[in-house]
Amino acid sequence: MERANGPEGSSPARPHCREKGGFLAGKKKKKGVLERFWDTMESMRFAVVLLVVLAVVSLVGVLLPQFPPDGFEGPLETLFLQKYGPFFGGLFVFLGLDHLFTAWWYYLLLALLCLNVTVCSLNRLKRITALVRREHYLETEQDYRDQANNRSLRLDIAAEGAAGGVGSLLEQQGYRVFKRPHPSGEALLLYARKGALSHFGPFLSHISMVIIILGAAVSYLLSFQHFQWMGADEQIVVPDLGYMSSPGYQLELVAGRIREAFGSPGRPSGLMLADSVVRNSDWRRLPADLDLRRSFRVRLDRFEAQFTPQGKPKAYLSTVTVLGPGPEDGPLFSQLIKVNDPLIYQGMYFYQSSYAPSGRAAKWVELTVADKDSTHPERYELKLGIGRPAVPLGSSGDSIRLVRFTGNFRRNPQGEVLDLPGEDRNPAVQSVITRGGEVIMQGWSFKNFPDFSHRRDDPYAVVMGDYEKGYLSGLTIRTHHSQGVIWAGFALLVLGVMLSFYVNHRQLWAMVVPEGGARSRVHLAGLSYKWKQPFLAEFKSYLEKIRALSAGPPEAGGRPSEQTKTSEV
Amino acid sequence: MEATLFSISLWSFFAGMMAHFLGLFPREGTRAGRLFRWLAPALVIIGSGSLTALIIQRWATQGRVPISSSYEYLSVLTWFVAVFYFVVLNKVRKPLMGACISPGMFLGLVFAGMYPRKLEMTLIPALQSYWLKIHVSLTIIGEAVFAVAFVLGILYLVKNYRADRVDPQSRRKSLYLFLGAELVGMNVVGILRALGLVLAGVRGPVLVVCLLGGGFLVAVPLYLWACRRLVADGGGNHGGLIFAMTVFSLLVSGMFLGSLVNRNQQRIESTAYRIQTLDRLVEGIGGSGELTRESLERLLGEKRRELDLYLGLEKLHAQRKHTLSQEEARELIDNSGTELRIDFPLTLGEIRQERRRLQGDLVEIEALAGELGLPVKLAGLTALRRSLVDDYNRMVTSGLLPHDSGRISAFLGYMLLIAVPFFILGYLAAGPLQDRIPELEILDSLAYRTVSLGFPIYTFGALICGAVWAHYAWGKWWSNDPKEIGSLIVWFVYAIYLHARYVKSWSGTQAAAAAVLGFLLAVLGFVGNSVLGGLHAYG
Structure with a gap:
């Protein structure tokens, strides 16, 4: 907002951006x-x-x-x-x-x-x-004297010639020039402006913020996100998310988000149910009865995690091939997905966002889980992947999943587990056992130290067996609903800020009064919204050029602009 | 080389700052005054020149713009502040302007020097993007511009202060207000502690400091609320001066304390490195139970072979001039006689870094062995290790700040203690220095021009480019990460600053305060991620 309506303290007390003649002006009744x-x-x-x-x-x-x-x-x-x-x-x-x-x-x-x-x-x-379209004239000498920059000149040319000269001079400088005879008919008036569009800058930058917020809100409400682990040579079926653009689905989704905001997740129905399956399932095995058209498949050909000799990550590279929808359809194209370089296909973005949960991962790990409760001493032999969904332990109602694997277990002095590169000297796996959604035990099991794993009061003993090493690539699959709106918002914001700060609205007025014969008098005034100091120099240079229109001696009239007090705004 | 350049610029900036300060005392036109007027910028020129050389050298070594670690970020930020120093000094030929901006450069480098200076040849994958250059460099420029506006804002508030119009009572009042608010805050924190809600694990003298800092956190809003009338007070603008001096002293003390804490952290790390080296020696002993010259030589020999391998790789790379693959290096590795497992492909930077690390290890092992005096028994080594571990634990636990809970409040408490002398100095110096400060209009106009230069850059560089980069890297425009929220708040404050100038009752003091506050928040945003973590915590 460029200017508030009057200083603080006037009535109404708060500075309003509202103009006279605004939406609700003129109503004086008691306010509802x-x-x-x-x-x-x-x-x-x-x-x-x-x-x-x-x-x-x-x-x-x-x-x-x-x-x-x-x-x-x-x-x-x-x-x-x-x-x-x-x-x-x-x-x-x-x-x-x-x-x-x-x-x-x-x-x-x-x-x-x-x-x-x-x-x-x-x-x-x-x-x-x-303001931008204004064509505005100053008609009296006093008007000219009231402006911050003003000067009077006497020229040795006729009024028409002088006015034409001034007009074309300003046009050369990029001004838009308007001309009109004085109402009295005794003089010629000129109005010139430049950079008036800068007034749209604040408007654009404010509106663009609204656009960005709205676009982000819609994007948040309607975008789809799924996280998928993939091993080499595995493929996923990317479901057709066309149903997501149906208004019914979007309404339900918005309603769901609102319920969520109030803290009461409602019961999903119809499309939402299908949606929840798509959202939560492992896309490597979507349920066969899911009634969704299949749009394409993605196969992970190779995943590579590169490290520097110091063990710092250098690059995560997933080479994927996009294939047609059916099992018999062939490959369409291959692409390398890197961090910062997603695969974009049919409105779906595939981001390299993780790799097998941490450090050097195993494709699978063999575990022996023994129930320590002497009344029913069960033993479970399992072969589990890292970061996969939990697997039930027989009929006990408990389930186990593997959180993390490292080939070189070592803690640093702060107690954090390090993933050291090199040979597997101390392979270890971190498992979590839950009962009814609650964690009942979690900890590390070591292949080389089977007895050195768990506390005495843990309900199970987890012993680590063989494993096969290999990385998993973690891909985040997203749609970006209405991202065009956000891009447009950014563009408008940049444009608005540029207009506000780098374009200056300047106005010049001139009144050319004939003084008999080939003589005339020019009153010139100028106003700049920004950069007052540079404008003063500009104004002076115009004076010089106008003076050069005739060889006549200049006459100092009015206030010399150098002495006017200019304050930068 | 880099260390030398860094010292040259650090101490030139320090000398330049001192020359600026000394130059304030003799009257203008005297011989001494003229001397300092030339000497100070000359010293800053030397400092900036050497800083430029440092940045260029680092750029050349790493092969990318050095803006990806805290040390590099702060060095480049300081460089930009130096650029603006010359620009502003060229516009306003007042010695005080130089005196005010030069501490910024010195402190910027002090702060930079406390971060690890290690070369990183390879960026982590998330940073490998051309957006890094755009986003970070524009943010640096924006923040450097804001730093200048910050100085101008402080100067404005100091200049605006009219000692003769402030009645002595309100002077006392503000002091009582602060002490009262602090007391209330300490009580609140004390009660919360008694309830076991905060600072439960803190004891001893550190507790007092923690209470002080925690109390400060509670006291600031209280104080601001109570102080509002004083700040808005038209006669004298005493509140503005208090605000300016508070911010100034807290910022300086925070930087000072931050550097102390970082130095302590470096000592801890070097001890950990020593323990690691000792472990290598123990590994090298083998069955004899004694570290002899021979077993040490065996250990060193292995290291040297590894080093030779990397030197060979470096040479090979220089011939091939591209990333090395496993096949190309196979022969070298097979002939090296080491059992190293090397991940390929390797870039020249990575090879050099590893070569440097090995050289450092060799020097460290030899130095340690020299200290021990060979042969040494295993028992001796374990005893030394135990004492080193004890040292390490002592440093970790008895450091300046408590290990886990109460870290922030202790930091604030110490900060408050260190800030007091700075505050008093600044407060006392404000009166005598007022004549040397440029006129209010000039300051205001300069500050406005500065912010309107920085604001578009910051909007585009920090916010828009950040969001676009996040869109491609993380799949999200916005993640509500501490740094993102912090930058947004900084942006809000400068937006308020720009708006404030169009509302009559808000311009002047309030606008200057907003310019000061904005930069303060930017600094908080910079250090915030090391406390709060988040996506932007890259070190």
Whole structure:
């Protein structure tokens, strides 16, 4: 907002971005709730308050965990209760601080900000348009003297010639020049402007923010994301997500997100059910009865994780081949997926986002899990992959999954497990056993030290057997709904900021008064919105050029512009 | 070489800063005054020249723009501040401007020097993108510009202060307000601790410091709330001065403390390295139970063979001039007599880095063996190891800051203690220095021009390019990562600054305060990731 309507303290007390003749101008009755709300939406101070509130709230969101940390099992709520106690933890969860960025009131704040910015911008649009298209003349000598930069010159040429000379001079300088005779008919008036479009800069940059927020919101609501582990030579069937563009599905999705924001996930139905299967399943084996057209397949030909001699990651490279939908269809093309370089095909983005959970991975690990409870001493022989879904332990109701494998188990002095490169000197695997969704034991098992694994009171003994090494590539598969809107928002933001800061609106006025014979007098005035100092120099250079139109001696009249007080805005 | 260049620029900046300070005292026009007016920029020129050489050298060695570690980021940031130093000094020929910006350069390098200076030949995969250059370099330029606006804002607030118009009572009031707020804050933190909610594991004198820092966290909003009237106070602008001096002293003390903590961290790391080296010696003993000259030679011989292999690889690479594959190096590896397992392909940078590491290891092992005096029994080695581990543990646990909980509040507490003398110095110096500060209009206009130069760069570089890069690297435009939120808040503050200038009652003091606050938040955003982690925590 370029200018508030009057200083603070005048009535109404708050600076409004609202112009006279705005949407609701002229009503003087006692204000209803709606009108007060509208007033708030027109208030620039409200925008600042919103920005400050958003900043503070976002800071809280950064300080409190928003996702379960690595290695923590179970919902975030339990972490909050554990970490901050029943009172504060409960309060935080009640306020939605465990999913702050998706809480309903966070959406509300963003929506209010968008509304406020839109209302303010639209209110100003009329005035901006008027200003930009303005053809405005100064008609009295006093008007000229009132301008920040002004000067009078006497020229030895006739008025028409002088006016034409001044006009073409300014046109050469890139000004748009308008001419008109003085109402009295005794003089010629000129108005010239340049860079008036810069007034659209603030408008564009504000509106673009709204566009970006809206685009991001729609993208968040309607985009699809799936994480997929893949081993070499494995292939996935990428389901046709065309159903996602049906309005019915999108409505359901939005409704679901809103319910989620209020903390009550509803029961999925119809399409949502199919969706949940697609979202949660391993795409290497989608259920056969899933009634979805299949659009294409992706095969991982090779995955390579490269390291520097110091063991730092250097590159993760997945070579994939895209194949036709059916099992008999042939390959379409191959591509290398790198971090920073996703595969984009049919609106789906395949990102290299992880590789077999950590360090040097195994394709599979053999485990012997023995139930230590003497009443039913069961032994389970299992062959598990890392990071795959949990596998049930017989009929006990417990299930086990492998979280991490390392060929060279060693802890650093801080107790963190290192993945050292080189030969496998101490292969170890980290497993998690859950009962009814709750973790009952987790820990490392070592191939070379079968007895050195678990605590005495653990319910199971997990012994690690053979394994085969190999990497898994972790791909994130996404759609980016309405990303064009976001790109457009960025473009408008750049354009708006450029216009605001790098284009300057300058206006020049001239009145050419004939003084009999081949003589005339030129009153010149100029106004610049920005960069007053450089404009002063520019103004002076125009004076020199106008003076050069005739050989006549200049006469100092009016205020010399050097002495005018210019303050930079 | 790099260390020399770094020292030259660090100490030139220091000398330049001191010359600037000394130059403030003699009247203008005197001989001493003229001397310092020439000497100070000359020293800064030497410093910037050597910093430029450092950056270019690092650029050449690593083969990419050096902006990917904290050390490199801060060095380049300092370089840009130096550029703006010359620009601003050229515009405003006031010695005080130089005196105000030069500490920024010195402190920037002090801070940079506390981060590991290690060369990284290979970036982690997430950073291997041309967006790194665009995003980070534009952010650096934006922040360097904001740093200049920060100095101008501080100067504005100091210049705006009219000692004669402040009644002595309100002066005292602000002090009482702060002490009162701090006391309340300490009590709040104390009660929370008694309830077992915070600082549960902290004891001893560190607890007092933690209480002080935690109290400060609680006190600041209280103080700001109570202080509002003083800040808005039209007569004298005493609140503005307090704000400026508070921010200035906290920033300086934070940098000072941060460098201490980092130095301590480096000592811990070097001890860990020593323990590792000792472990190598123990491994080299074999069955005899004694480390003799022969067994040491055997160990060193193996290392030397590895080193020779890497030297050979380096030479081979120089001939081929491209990334080495396994097949090309097969012969060298087979003939080297080592059992190294090397992951291919290798770039020249990686080979050099490993070669340097091996050279360092050799020197360290020989030095350690020399210290021990050969032959040495296994028991002697284990005893030494035990004492080193004890050292290590002591350093970790009894460091300046508590090991786990209360780290932040202890940091704030120490910061507060260190800030006090800086605050008093600044407060006392404000009056006498006022004559030397340029006029308010000039400062305001310069600050505005600075911010309107930096804001578009920051908008494009930090926010838009960041989002676009994240779109291609992480598959998300925005992840609510600490640094992202931090940059957004910084952007908000400068947006408020720009808007504030169009509202009459907000311009002047408030705008200057916003310019100061914005940079402060940018600094917090820079250090924030090392505390909070997140996607931008690259080291």
